[in-house]
Amino acid sequence: MSLLDLDSISRALPHPWKSAVIGxxxxxxxxxxxxxxxxxAAEVHDYTEGLLVISGQLLLGVQGEVITVGAGQMYLxxxxxxxxxLSGSHGTLVIVDx
Numbered sequence: 191m192s193l194l195d196l197d198s199i200s201r202a203l204p205h206p207w208k209s210a211v212i213g214x215x216x217x218x219x220x221x222x223x224x225x226x227x228x229x230x231a232a233e234v235h236d237y238t239e240g241l242l243v244i245s246g247q248l249l250l251g252v253q254g255e256v257i258t259v260g261a262g263q264m265y266l267x268x269x270x271x272x273x274x275x276l277s278g279s280h281g282t283l284v285i286v287d288x
Contacts, residue, residue, distance in 0.1 A: 196244045200224040200282040207275075209285060221285040225275070232274035238288040239267040246281015250274065 194212060199222050203210055206226035213220040225246060232251070241248060241259060248259040251274045252267070259265045261281070266288075267273045 196222050196284060197282045200244075215286075219285075219287045221287070223283050223285070225279040225281055225283055227278060227280050229277045229279075230275040232272045234270060234272045235267070235287075236269055238269050240284075240286035240288055241265045241267060242284040242286065244282040244284055246279070248279045248281075248283055249276035251276050 192213075196212075199210070199212065201224060203222075203224050206224045206228070207230055209221035209223040211219050211221050222244075225248065241250075242264040243259045243261050245261050247261070248265070250257040250259065250265060250267075252271065256276065257265060
């Protein structure tokens with residue numbers, strides 16, 4: 191088993207919002223990325239995505255609602271439901287593709 195410093199890994203990534211796979215559990219990818227205050231376009235997946243904030247905050251737009259996900263919190267973006275990242279999101283995000 192490896193010990194991973196998620197904040198250090200995200201800071202070392204060359205580009206914000208470009209995730210890196212840091213491991214797998216069963217069929218699920220575990221990815222980390224650095225958020226940089228900039229928004230990103232809405233996306234929808236055919237799988238549920240766990241969005242775990244390690245540091246900072248993630249601001250999401252989901253079906254007309256603004257959802258704030260703080261450090262230590264996880265949002266489950268359900269399969270088939272569009273979600274977008276809003277301006278002001280910053281810090282380290284772990285994504286688990288379920």
